Amino acid sequence: xxxxxxxxxxxxxxxxxxxxxxxxxxxxxxxxxxxxxxxxxxxxxxxxxxxxxxxxxxxxxxxxxxxxxxxxxxxxxxxxxxxxxxxxxxxxxxxxxxxxxxxxxxxxxxxxxxxxxxxxxxxxxxxxxxxxxxxxxxxxxxxxxxxxxxxxxxxxxxxxxxxxxxxxxxxxxxxxxxxxxxxxxxxxxxxxxxxxxxxxxxxxxxxxxxxxxxxxxxxxxxxxxxxxxxxxxxxxxxxxxxxxxxxxxxxxxxxxxxxxxxxxxxxxxxxxxxxxxxxxxxxxxxxxxxxxxxxxxxxxxxxxxxxxxxxxxxxxxxxxxxxxxxxxxxxxxxxxxx
Amino acid sequence: xxxxxxxxxxxxxxxxxxxxxxxxxxxxxxxxxxxxxxxxxxxxxxxxxxxxxxxxxxxxxxxxxxxxxxxxxxxxxxxxxxxxxxxxxxxxxxxxxxxxxxxxxxxxxxxxxxxxxxxxxxxxxxxxxxxxxxxxxxxxxxxxxxxxxxxxxxxxxxxxxxxxxxxxxxxxxxxxxxxxxxxxxxxxxxxxxxxxxxxxxxxxxxxxxxxxxxxxxxxxxxxxxxxxxxxxxxxxxxxxxxxxxxxxxxxxxxxxxxxxxxxxxxxxxxxxxxxxxxxxxxxxxxxxxxxxxxxxxxxxxxxxxxxxxxxxxxxxxxxxxxxxxxxxxxxxxxxxxxxxxxxxxxxxxxxxxxxxxxxxxxxxxxxxxxxxxxxxxxxxxxxxxxxxxxxxxxxx
Numbered sequence: 001x002x003x004x005x006x007x008x009x010x011x012x013x014x015x016x017x018x019x020x021x022x023x024x025x026x027x028x029x030x031x032x033x034x035x036x037x038x039x040x041x042x043x044x045x046x047x048x049x050x051x052x053x054x055x056x057x058x059x060x061x062x063x064x065x066x067x068x069x070x071x072x073x074x075x076x077x078x079x080x081x082x083x084x085x086x087x088x089x090x091x092x093x094x095x096x097x098x099x100x101x102x103x104x105x106x107x108x109x110x111x112x113x114x115x116x117x118x119x120x121x122x123x124x125x126x127x128x129x130x131x132x133x134x135x136x137x138x139x140x141x142x143x144x145x146x147x148x149x150x151x152x153x154x155x156x157x158x159x160x161x162x163x164x165x166x167x168x169x170x171x172x173x174x175x176x177x178x179x180x181x182x183x184x185x186x187x188x189x190x191x192x193x194x195x196x197x198x199x200x201x202x203x204x205x206x207x208x209x210x211x212x213x214x215x216x217x218x219x220x221x222x223x224x225x226x227x228x229x230x231x232x233x234x235x236x237x238x239x240x241x242x243x244x245x246x247x248x249x250x251x252x253x254x255x256x257x258x259x260x261x262x263x264x265x266x267x268x269x270x271x272x273x274x275x276x277x278x279x280x281x282x283x284x285x286x287x288x289x290x291x292x293x294x295x296x297x298x299x300x301x302x303x304x305x306x307x308x309x310x311x312x313x314x315x316x317x318x319x320x321x322x323x324x325x326x327x328x329x330x331x332x333x334x335x336x337x338x
Numbered sequence: 339x340x341x342x343x344x345x346x347x348x349x350x351x352x353x354x355x356x357x358x359x360x361x362x363x364x365x366x367x368x369x370x371x372x373x374x375x376x377x378x379x380x381x382x383x384x385x386x387x388x389x390x391x392x393x394x395x396x397x398x399x400x401x402x403x404x405x406x407x408x409x410x411x412x413x414x415x416x417x418x419x420x421x422x423x424x425x426x427x428x429x430x431x432x433x434x435x436x437x438x439x440x441x442x443x444x445x446x447x448x449x450x451x452x453x454x455x456x457x458x459x460x461x462x463x464x465x466x467x468x469x470x471x472x473x474x475x476x477x478x479x480x481x482x483x484x485x486x487x488x489x490x491x492x493x494x495x496x497x498x499x500x501x502x503x504x505x506x507x508x509x510x511x512x513x514x515x516x517x518x519x520x521x522x523x524x525x526x527x528x529x530x531x532x533x534x535x536x537x538x539x540x541x542x543x544x545x546x547x548x549x550x551x552x553x554x555x556x557x558x559x560x561x562x563x564x565x566x567x568x569x570x571x572x573x574x575x576x577x578x579x580x581x582x583x584x585x586x587x588x589x590x591x592x593x594x595x596x597x598x599x600x601x602x603x604x605x606x607x608x609x610x611x612x613x614x615x616x617x618x619x620x621x622x623x624x625x626x627x628x629x630x631x632x633x634x635x636x637x638x639x640x641x642x643x644x645x646x647x648x649x650x651x652x653x654x655x656x657x658x659x660x661x662x663x664x665x666x667x668x669x670x671x672x673x674x675x676x677x678x679x680x681x682x683x684x685x686x687x688x689x690x691x692x693x694x695x696x697x698x699x700x701x702x703x704x705x706x707x708x709x710x711x712x713x714x715x716x717x718x719x720x721x722x723x724x725x726x727x728x729x730x731x732x733x734x
Contacts, residue, residue, distance in 0.1 A: 062558075070547050071550070081525070105517055
């Protein structure tokens, strides 16, 4: 909050960027409100909504009982009746309790009503693995939600992503599933002057090339964009230049950006934290095969994913359940056959 | 004035058998407008109360105009549902079709006591409410037959019809209840003194999300009237076999409740008025149980006689039919004539027939519409068809 009003680039954590986004949108539109467990008086289970209740009060920042199906449905109903709710799931693992409301009540309604009934709602919260929280609290839901027409699914990486995409999601008149990452909340990133403005939004559905390269394309979302950039830095020392694409949005996926890159580099590796089967990487493979970029591939697409197991607890096991930088480096070299 | 017109009309009919002509002339000519009772007061059944000191009144006033209007509404829903039955058997309506005949007093009574600016949401047995909330018979039947003139352009079908302040039509049992509580939250948030009527059945009454909704509605004092339409059967399961407690009006626990005779439109109206006052005065939610009955099975694929007897159905038809009850009340209090009711019936039949005509002749939605309306207020996007070369267009 100290960063507001400053015009020089600043360092902002993802948590603060999300907080800024919500604060600005709450101020801009009185129909916007936040509900979820511990969002108000506790300042948010992960402190993402810190200070908002103090500023906006009970009417706009609502603590709910532990009733995901109930409060998600209430949020959807409120959206149908003219408000613009932000519904927080303490983690997306708990959204499974409410998934019927997200899919059948929110996602499908505009279509079923032939456009008569809009549902302008954002479902947000941490997604995917954390640290040491074990199997029931570590699932990545990107693939499940991105499977469904009627939803937009957004997965920011850095602070600019978090702020710009959350603002766009709140302003969107459709149901958006906004997948954050708990391990990124405390990570500081540079935010440009432009990104600090109250009107800074990032369009949903456009990927960003975070690093240009000519030998191979790495496509990722959320936390693993950082891993890809770290791998790229190591590989650059060996003369391998990676182009790193940050998807930013899972659905609708910006396949054109991936294709344009593949047509340049001829090699593709996808990197995600979720399980391999029926996942984001699997979808990218299918889309590349079906499109114009297929003929430019010099080798099959490689997927780097989480290990196909429920998440274990012991640190050494957990570390080996998720893509590490060395796994990305290994996969790049295998794909390039070097 | 009306009867003068009626007399002229009657005189022109030479198609009636002689004895009827004479009879009707006699009856009509001998009565004039001033003869009808403009208003009467009726005793209505006392409601069982839960956590309430007082309940709805034991008497209901009914004006002639109101009575004719309620009759018209209920008879329209009745005839519309029976037409849907016909069309379904002709395979012109497909998929799910859950009919409302028998329960008309609920929809008519509720609508009579709330404002058009209030909100209503129900489950899949929704055609009656779709009508009372303002959608035409034409648009309802055309939606059932899947035509472009349907209220949802043929995209929704029986369970997904919408109108201003009417949120369907919901296919997932119980899901509409949190939605209704959310609509009530929006009313409270916006400070517009509106409320939401949230309906569910005896089957849905055992859904966990209802109790989550009751809790939050009570905690936040949401202006929500939770109404259980207890028609004694959740699909093929009787209430005794499904619920440890069949006192659905008490299931809100800390929320006050009333149990209402759902076959009596006046009882429903008075109870809903009482409930609406409760909500609008800031006291929070209230639960109503309407004891009602459906003549049809659960849906058109259920004959409805494997879990209940034909005798039971027949008994309700003869002793408790909501439309007959209202008609008899009005006739025995000289509030209207047999001919008037007949005229209304003829007119409704005509309207339903015309609507059915439209619903069977209107074209199906164009294929170009297949991918439209996925999103609201969104730039056009491309949608993958069944194969990679099929790139379809979607606009809002």
